[in-house]
Amino acid sequence: MTSILGSSLLNLAATLVSLMAGFLVSVINARVLGPAGSGTVAYAMWVVVCAAALADRGFPQMVLRYVAALRDQGEAAWQPVVRQAFRSFLPVVLVVFLLLLGYGLYHRTLDRPAPWIWIAASVLFLAYVFSAFSAAAARGRGRFGEVAAITAVGSLFQIPLVFIGALLVGPGGAFLGMLTRYLPQALSLPKHLGRRSASDATALSPEMQGYRRSMWASDAIDIVLLTRIEYLVIGYFLADADIGYFAAAVVFAGLVGQMTLQLSPAFLVGLTARASSEGTSGPPTELYRNSLRLTALFMMPLGLGGAAVVGPLVPLVFGADFAPAANAAVLFMLASVPAGIAVVPWAYLAAGARGRTLMHVTLFSAALIFALLFVVVPAAGILGAAVVRVLSEALTLAFLLRAASSHGGPTAPWSALLRTLVAASACGVAAFSVTTVVPGAIGIVVAIGTGALVYLVAIRLLGLIAADEATRIFQMVEARLPGSLRPLAQRLVGLIAASPARNG
Numbered sequence: 001m002t003s004i005l006g007s008s009l010l011n012l013a014a015t016l017v018s019l020m021a022g023f024l025v026s027v028i029n030a031r032v033l034g035p036a037g038s039g040t041v042a043y044a045m046w047v048v049v050c051a052a053a054l055a056d057r058g059f060p061q062m063v064l065r066y067v068a069a070l071r072d073q074g075e076a077a078w079q080p081v082v083r084q085a086f087r088s089f090l091p092v093v094l095v096v097f098l099l100l101l102g103y104g105l106y107h108r109t110l111d112r113p114a115p116w117i118w119i120a121a122s123v124l125f126l127a128y129v130f131s132a133f134s135a136a137a138a139r140g141r142g143r144f145g146e147v148a149a150i151t152a153v154g155s156l157f158q159i160p161l162v163f164i165g166a167l168l169v170g171p172g173g174a175f176l177g178m179l180t181r182y183l184p185q186a187l188s189l190p191k192h193l194g195r196r197s198a199s200d201a202t203a204l205s206p207e208m209q210g211y212r213r214s215m216w217a218s219d220a221i222d223i224v225l226l227t228r229i230e231y232l233v234i235g236y237f238l239a240d241a242d243i244g245y246f247a248a249a250v251v252f253a254g255l256v257g258q259m260t261l262q263l264s265p266a267f268l269v270g271l272t273a274r275a276s277s278e279g280t281s282g283p284p285t286e287l288y289r290n291s292l293r294l295t296a297l298f299m300m301p302l303g304l305g306g307a308a309v310v311g312p313l314v315p316l317v318f319g320a321d322f323a324p325a326a327n328a329a330v331l332f333m334l335a336s337v338p339a340g341i342a343v344v345p346w347a348y349l350a351a352g353a354r355g356r357t358l359m360h361v362t363l364f365s366a367a368l369i370f371a372l373l374f375v376v377v378p379a380a381g382i383l384g385a386a387v388v389r390v391l392s393e394a395l396t397l398a399f400l401l402r403a404a405s406s407h408g409g410p411t412a413p414w415s416a417l418l419r420t421l422v423a424a425s426a427c428g429v430a431a432f433s434v435t436t437v438v439p440g441a442i443g444i445v446v447a448i449g450t451g452a453l454v455y456l457v458a459i460r461l462l463g464l465i466a467a468d469e470a471t472r473i474f475q476m477v478e479a480r481l482p483g484s485l486r487p488l489a490q491r492l493v494g495l496i497a498a499s500p501a502r503n504g
Helices: 002-055 059-073 075-109 117-140 144-168 171-181 183-187 206-227 230-237 240-249 251-278 285-318 320-341 343-351 355-408 414-437 440-462 467-478 483-496
Strands: none
Touching: 002 075, 002 117, 002 144, 002 171, 002 206, 002 230, 002 240, 002 251, 002 285, 002 320, 059 075, 059 117, 059 206, 059 343, 075 117, 117 144, 117 171, 117 183, 144 171, 144 183, 171 183, 206 355, 230 240, 230 355, 240 251, 240 285, 240 320, 240 355, 251 285, 251 320, 285 320, 285 343, 285 414, 285 440, 320 343, 320 355, 343 355, 414 440, 440 483
8 A cells, every 4th residue: 555655646746736737728728818719729639638549549558557567577578568569559649640630731721710720739649649658658667756757847848838839829839838748758758668679469468458458448438428528519519618618617627637547557556566466366455445545535625625616716717708617617526526536446447457347337427428418518508518527427436336346346435435525525615605705816715724624623533544544644755845844744644643543
C-alpha cells in the first residue's frame, strides 16, 4: 500500500500542476475567444482525444500493465515488449494523423471560421498519442517521478503560448499552444524503446494481445461514447455557444476527474505488481478495499463541496456570458464523485486481466447514456445533459463494484464509504450555507475554508483515518516538506486521526 500511495502522491502533485494549468487555459480561451470560440477549441480537443482512443488500439494500456509485471525481471524482459508494441502501434497512428491533416488542409482552403484549427489538431493528435505511449512505458517501469516532472513542465509552458496563440491567431493558435502540454513527454519516448533491433513479433504473447484488444474496446467506448459524448449530441441539436457553455460547465468537474484518472495508473501498476510478486490469481483484497476507501475520502469532499460553490464560481471565473452554464456545473460536480471512485474497481479488474468484463460494463453504460442524451438534450439542453451524466456515472460505479465483487472478489467497504459520504455532505452543506449568506468571491473563499474545516472535524469524529495510516502518509510527504512546515503537518495528523479508524 505504501508504494502505491507514494506513486499516487507523485502523480497527484503533477496532476495538480497540470490541472491548474489546464484550468487557466480554459479561462484564457473563454475570456479571449468567447463562448463560440472556446466551444470550437473544446470540440476539436474532444475529436483529438477520441481519435487517439481509436488509433492507439490499446497498446499504451497493454504496455503499462505488462511492463509493470515484467520490470522485476530486468530490462531484457520488458524492453522487447515496449519495442514491438511501438512498431505495431505506429502505422495506424500515422494514418489517422494524415487523415486529420488532410481534413485540416481542406478546411483551410474553404476559408471557414477558425481556419487553422484542424491543422493544429492533427499535430496535437500526434503529440498526444506519443505522449500517452511514453508515459505508459515510464509508469510501468515505476518512473512516476519522471512522468510527474515532465507533466508539470509541459503544463506550465502551455499557459503563455495558449494566450498568445488565442490572441493572435484565434482558436487554431490556442490549439497549437496546447501542444506544449504533451510534447515533452512525447520527446522522451526514445529512451524507453532502447537500441534499434530486429522486430520480434513473439514478444507480444497471445495473453497480451487479448488484454490489449479488450482494453482498447473498453477504453474506446468509454472515451468516445461515455466521457464527453455530450459534445456530439449538443453540437448536433444546439448552437456553437451551447458547446461553449457545456465546456465551461464541465471544467471544474473535469479537474476533479483528471485527478483520479492520473491516480489510476499507480493503482493498476501497484495491484498488478503485488499480485505478480505474491503469485496470487488476482490483486490483493485488502489493498483494493483500502484504495477504494482512501479514494472516496479524497473524492467525496471535492465533488460535494465543489457542487456547493461552483454555481456562483462559473460566471465569476469565465465571465457573465457563461452564467447559463452555472446550474449544469453543479450537477457535473456531483457526477464527478462516482466517476472518480470508479477508478479503483476499474484498476482492480484491469489488474486481474478482466478486460472483457470492463468492456461489457462500458458497452452497457455507453448505450444508456447515448440513448438518454438523444431524448433529453433537445428538450432540456445542457442541464438535461448534466442530469444524464449524474445517472450514468452512478450506474457505472455500481456495475464496476458488482463486477469486482463477483466470483469471490472483494466487496466494497460500505460502512467506511457511508461515513465518508456523511462527512463530505456536512462539508457541502456548510459551504453552501456560507455562499447564501456571503455572496461574491469573498463568500466562495470563506465557503471553501469553512467546508474544509467541517470535513476535517468530521474525519476525526467519524474515525475515517486510522492513526497508523495518517502517520505513514505524513512520513511519506515529510521529506518533501520544508522543515518549518513539518511540525504543522504533524499536528494536523494528530488532529484528524486521534484514534484508529473503523475500516468497515
